[in-house]
Amino acid sequence: MTDLLAAQTSLPDLVTFLIAGCAVVLGALGVILMRNPVHSALSMIMTLFAVAVLFIEQDAQFLAAVQVIVYAGAIVVLFLFVIMLLGVDKRENLAKDQLRGQRPLAFLAVLVIFVEVLALSNGKWASGAKATVLSTSSPGSNVVQLAKSIFTTYLLPFEATSVLLIIAVVGAVVLVRRSDLKPGHAVEETEDLETESEMK
Amino acid sequence: MGSDPLFSNGITLAVILIVLVKVVVAFAVLLVSVLLMIWFERKLISDMQNRIGPNRAGPYGILQTLADGTKLFFKEDLIPDSADRAVFKLAPFLSVVPAFLVFAIVPVGGMVHIFGHTTELQVADPPMGILFMLVMSSISVYGVTLAGWGSGSKYPLLGSVRATAQMISYEAAMGLSIASVVLITGSLSTRDIVTSQLGTYLGIIPKWNLIRLGIVPFLIFLVAITAEMNRPPFDLAEAESELVGGFHTEYSSLRFALFYLAEFMNTVTMSAIIVTLFFGGASGPVLFGPGWIWPILWFLVKTGVFLFFYVWVRAALPRLRYDQLMSLGWKVLIPASLAWFLIIAAMQINSYLGFGMFVLAMVLAGLLSRASEVGDLSDKFRLGRSRSVGTKGVE
Numbered sequence: 001m002t003d004l005l006a007a008q009t010s011l012p013d014l015v016t017f018l019i020a021g022c023a024v025v026l027g028a029l030g031v032i033l034m035r036n037p038v039h040s041a042l043s044m045i046m047t048l049f050a051v052a053v054l055f056i057e058q059d060a061q062f063l064a065a066v067q068v069i070v071y072a073g074a075i076v077v078l079f080l081f082v083i084m085l086l087g088v089d090k091r092e093n094l095a096k097d098q099l100r101g102q103r104p105l106a107f108l109a110v111l112v113i114f115v116e117v118l119a120l121s122n123g124k125w126a127s128g129a130k131a132t133v134l135s136t137s138s139p140g141s142n143v144v145q146l147a148k149s150i151f152t153t154y155l156l157p158f159e160a161t162s163v164l165l166i167i168a169v170v171g172a173v174v175l176v177r178r179s180d181l182k183p184g185h186a187v188e189e190t191e192d193l194e195t196e197s198e199m200k
Numbered sequence: 201m202g203s204d205p206l207f208s209n210g211i212t213l214a215v216i217l218i219v220l221v222k223v224v225v226a227f228a229v230l231l232v233s234v235l236l237m238i239w240f241e242r243k244l245i246s247d248m249q250n251r252i253g254p255n256r257a258g259p260y261g262i263l264q265t266l267a268d269g270t271k272l273f274f275k276e277d278l279i280p281d282s283a284d285r286a287v288f289k290l291a292p293f294l295s296v297v298p299a300f301l302v303f304a305i306v307p308v309g310g311m312v313h314i315f316g317h318t319t320e321l322q323v324a325d326p327p328m329g330i331l332f333m334l335v336m337s338s339i340s341v342y343g344v345t346l347a348g349w350g351s352g353s354k355y356p357l358l359g360s361v362r363a364t365a366q367m368i369s370y371e372a373a374m375g376l377s378i379a380s381v382v383l384i385t386g387s388l389s390t391r392d393i394v395t396s397q398l399g400t401y402l403g404i405i406p407k408w409n410l411i412r413l414g415i416v417p418f419l420i421f422l423v424a425i426t427a428e429m430n431r432p433p434f435d436l437a438e439a440e441s442e443l444v445g446g447f448h449t450e451y452s453s454l455r456f457a458l459f460y461l462a463e464f465m466n467t468v469t470m471s472a473i474i475v476t477l478f479f480g481g482a483s484g485p486v487l488f489g490p491g492w493i494w495p496i497l498w499f500l501v502k503t504g505v506f507l508f509f510y511v512w513v514r515a516a517l518p519r520l521r522y523d524q525l526m527s528l529g530w531k532v533l534i535p536a537s538l539a540w541f542l543i544i545a546a547m548q549i550n551s552y553l554g555f556g557m558f559v560l561a562m563v564l565a566g567l568l569s570r571a572s573e574v575g576d577l578s579d580k581f582r583l584g585r586s587r588s589v590g591t592k593g594v595e
Contacts, residue, residue, distance in 0.1 A: 036284070038284070038287065038346075038349065039286070039287075042287070042290075042346075045342065049339075052335075061326065061327045061328040062328060062331070064328065065328045065331035065332065065334070065335050066331075068335040068338060068339065069331070069334050069335055069338050069375075072338065072339065073334075073335070073337075073338025073339065073341065073371070074338065074368065074371075077338075077341055077342070077345065077364060077368060080342075080345055080346075080349070080364075081345075081361070081364060081365075084345075084349050084357065084361065085361070143327075143388060
């Protein structure tokens with residue numbers, strides 16, 4: 001694995017990777033170690049943004065843009081919204097578990113993921129090589145390739161996903177819009193909005 | 201780094217220096233333009249309101265912004281007791297940095313030759329191009345959100361919640377109108393978007409995207425980014441008549457100056473983006489003299505027109521109500537941009553399909569508006585029992 005790294009990375013790539021990689025890890029640590037939920041959400045943005053930088057370094061430009069627009073730009077904003085509106089932005093009590101047996105299960109999950117990462121890092125998928133099909137010479141080719149595969153090879157999964165998202169949105173709206181609600185109730189409007197923008 | 205010919209022969213020290221020079225120049229130009237823009241806005245609004253405006257600092261008061269900046273610099277920097285200190289300090293930077301970065305993808309001129317290198321007159325031309333602007337605008341939402349929350353006070357929080365909902369809602373319409381530009385260009389790169397608008401119809405009408413796409417995507421984009429920037433008439437985030445000052449109520453001194461800077465920088469940058477997307481960017485006829493200077497001049501003139509437009513709108517239009525803002529965004533702009541996107545896509549195939557799609561869109565729009573009317577009526581009817589609070593009328 002070390003040979004692979006040495007063979008394929010140039011100096012700028014290495015520097016970018018080290019900085020972005022550190023940001024990813026620091027952000028991830030922040031998410032679980034920060035006591036205030038808003039700070040955790042901010043750390044999460046840092047992680048997502050640094051992952052986007054790593055995507056760019058691997059020539060996956062479109063993926064990077066989508067990563068920031070959708071995850072950092074829409075989903076974490078909604079997290080923050082909920083945290084602010086529900087007023088849960090207080091320090092958590094870590095002494096007691098929310099669910100029974102939470103900690104051993106979490107430990108087990110971490111162990112499984114760790115083993116999985118180890119297995120993947122020796123395999124053929126995580127080679128550290130840049131995307132080869134997407135040449136950087138012609139602008140936009142990245143997007144063209146992606147669009148072609150989405151709208152031809154993977155059309156069915158793509159459409160199925162969009163239908164799933166629509167179902168989720170409609171479901172959320174139906175659940176929130178209770179007909180016995182008194183008029184002039186502001187909650188109704190904002191909650192519709194959130195679910196709709198989640199679709200992005 | 202995209203298709204800039206500067207990088208075609210490998211990266212040497214000279215190339216790095218050229219990039220550095222470009223970055224510094226763009227930074228300086230943007231700061232100076234903000235300085236002038238604030239003066240321009242105040243002076244123009246004064247003219248429109250029949251008063252004199254700033255006239256003490258420098259000729260015609262042109263140094264007024266400099267004086268204000270110096271004053272802000274020396275003011276006391278207050279942090280409220282109940283504020284979340286780290287977030288409170290972070291927020292202004294999350295506003296100002298994206299505002300700077302967006303300008304990097306704007307092509308301000310054609311190609312130039314310096315020191316034996318050919319380069320594009322823009323800081324960066326990444327393959328993701330115009331998506332970069334969406335990325336940055338989605339980051340700048342955090343500046344406003346966190347400023348409001350971090351202040352630990354209720355008016356800023358109300359302002360920031362409003363602003364966040366507004367910015368997220370209008371981002372969708374903005375993205376869809378950009379998508380129609382990308383559809384007709386076939387590339388995301390801002391440079392390609394500009395070069396695809398070269399040429400004319402019948403020798404006189406320029407082939408701008410404004411004309412090629414019909415005027416609808418431009419109008420949607422214009423409204424959407426005005427809301428995105430929190431400029432009047434969409435400045436609900438800082439509605440001073442109801443929210444004191446909105447999300448930056450608790451800010452003072454240099455941190456407040458950063459928000460102010462970000463706001464005006466966004467105005468300048470977004471005008472430049474409009475010009476790039478819909479008005480042929482830095483292109484226009486070369487009248488006389490050196491050829492490389494005319495694109496820059498045309499770019500400045502076109503951008504200036506939009507800067508004037510923004511000031512004019514601010515002077516002329518009253519602020520929207522929150523429910524009007526939301527229903528405009530969700531019920532008008534997003535369906536309209538989606539329908540127009542379909543029409544443009546069909547036009548790309550052939551004109552019969554295009555006109556067919558146009559008729560279909562018209563019929564659907566009629567049905568949709570009728571449906572929302574009926575829905576509103578039945579809402580009113582059903583909720584009519586408790587009349588006392590009954591102001592459900594969304595329109």
